[in-house]
Amino acid sequence: MNWSERISPAVNSIPPSGIRRFFDIVSEMDDVISLGVGEPDFITPWHIRDSCVDGLHRGYTSYTSNFGLLELREEIARLKQNEFGVTYNPRNEILVTVGVSEALDLAMRALLCPGDEVLIPEPCYVSYKACVTLAGGIPVPVSTTLETEFRVTVEQLESRVTPRTKLLIIGYPNNPTGAVMPREELEKIAGFAKKHDLIVVSDEIYGKLTYDGQHTCFASLPDMKDRTILLDGFSKAYAMTGWRIGYAMGNPDFIAAMTKIHQYTMLCAPITAQIAAIEALRRGEKAVQQMVGEYNFRRRLMLDGLHNAGLACFEPKGAFYIFPSIKETGLSSLAFAEQLLKAEKVALVPGDAFGICGEGFVRCSYATSSDNLAEALERIACFVKRLSR
Numbered sequence: 407m408n409w410s411e412r413i414s415p416a417v418n419s420i421p422p423s424g425i426r427r428f429f430d431i432v433s434e435m436d437d438v439i440s441l442g443v444g445e446p447d448f449i450t451p452w453h454i455r456d457s458c459v460d461g462l463h464r465g466y467t468s469y470t471s472n473f474g475l476l477e478l479r480e481e482i483a484r485l486k487q488n489e490f491g492v493t494y495n496p497r498n499e500i501l502v503t504v505g506v507s508e509a510l511d512l513a514m515r516a517l518l519c520p521g522d523e524v525l526i527p528e529p530c531y532v533s534y535k536a537c538v539t540l541a542g543g544i545p546v547p548v549s550t551t552l553e554t555e556f557r558v559t560v561e562q563l564e565s566r567v568t569p570r571t572k573l574l575i576i577g578y579p580n581n582p583t584g585a586v587m588p589r590e591e592l593e594k595i596a597g598f599a600k601k602h603d604l605i606v607v608s609d610e611i612y613g614k615l616t617y618d619g620q621h622t623c624f625a626s627l628p629d630m631k632d633r634t635i636l637l638d639g640f641s642k643a644y645a646m647t648g649w650r651i652g653y654a655m656g657n658p659d660f661i662a663a664m665t666k667i668h669q670y671t672m673l674c675a676p677i678t679a680q681i682a683a684i685e686a687l688r689r690g691e692k693a694v695q696q697m698v699g700e701y702n703f704r705r706r707l708m709l710d711g712l713h714n715a716g717l718a719c720f721e722p723k724g725a726f727y728i729f730p731s732i733k734e735t736g737l738s739s740l741a742f743a744e745q746l747l748k749a750e751k752v753a754l755v756p757g758d759a760f761g762i763c764g765e766g767f768v769r770c771s772y773a774t775s776s777d778n779l780a781e782a783l784e785r786i787a788c789f790v791k792r793l794s795r
């Protein structure tokens with residue numbers, strides 16, 4: 407049987423992830439220092455793990471409500487109220503999901519009709535475009551530039567909006583650039599969304615990982631709560647990638663629509679992860695701040711090291727990525743990454759994996775030990791020096 411002919415055209419149309427492809431090569435090699443991974447190198451704080459074990463001992467092994475445990479939704483509502491002054495009803499405005507990944511997929515499937523256009527500022531997280539395509543929508547990439555440190559502008563958005571545009575997806579702090587949007591700039595984006603009557607999906611999974619001022623929650627801007635679908639989760643800030651737990655917040659009718667899909671597909675997020683997430687929100691802040699302190703130290707190390715190696719980069723203000731330009735070397739992003747891997751055994755991700763305007767850049771993650779980073783920076787410096795000879 408020819409299976410490729412039977413696979414849905416939507417699935418056939420999405421390219422394999424540029425990150426995955428690269429890491430298949432890395433997994434076959436020894437002694438590679440990887441700056442490629444997009445997940446914390448920390449283990450989930452012990453008290454969070456312990457709460458899950460305790461829950462198991464107490465026999466919490468069942469399904470939960472489709473929405474997720476009410477106790478968890480109450481903690482999530484409290485978090486957003488305390489941090490940003492934005493009020494959500496835990497009973498009908500919050501859906502607990504299997505990571506932000508599921509929330510993103512549900513949001514697209516609940517919203518999009520065939521032909522609906524979705525503005526996606528690039529460079530961006532690789533799943534945005536794929537989820538839009540799989541839901542029958544049309545991703546419309548909006549290129550950003552180094553001049554504005556990859557923060558999207560209203561002018562850039564205006565140039566791509568059409569009468570078919572339904573939605574804008576933003577993700578700040580940004581993967582892969584580390585860019586953070588100041589409040590004034592987000593207010594301009596809010597004005598744009600209002601003018602064109604767009605819904606905004608705001609992926610704030612890195613919201614707790616900022617190094618220079620506090621994150622602004624898009625839904626907390628004046629008049630934005632009702633048109634925003636706020637996505638957040640536990641993977642990055644609490645080092646909980648493997649637990650698969652996140653959430654969506656928004657208008658009750660829309661949350662009901664997402665839940666309708668979720669109840670037939672996932673039913674609910676794992677109860678073990680939900681119990682751990684309650685503990686994370688109740689007592690995890692100290693551990694988060696310790697990790698943020700460590701990331702900030704590494705961020706400085708990376709900035710200095712990359713500058714010393716002769717690679718220009720702007721100062722990232724959030725997440726755990728840095729996005730240096732490799733244009734000076736004359737190599738493409740892919741050639742730079744492949745040659746560096748081969749010559750110096752350092753893995754990073756070619757910038758074009760995150761959109762066309764990422765060409766000429768590479769993504770380095772500093773979610774690895776400072777010893778690893780120091781060694782990787784030396785190897786990168788040697789590599790760049792040899793190229794310039």
Ligand code: PLP
Binds near residue numbers: 504507640
């Ligand atoms: N959003 C962004 C911007 C990410 O970088 C990632 C993972 O790398 C995700 C969402 C996926 O998060 P989760 O582990 O909650 O599914």
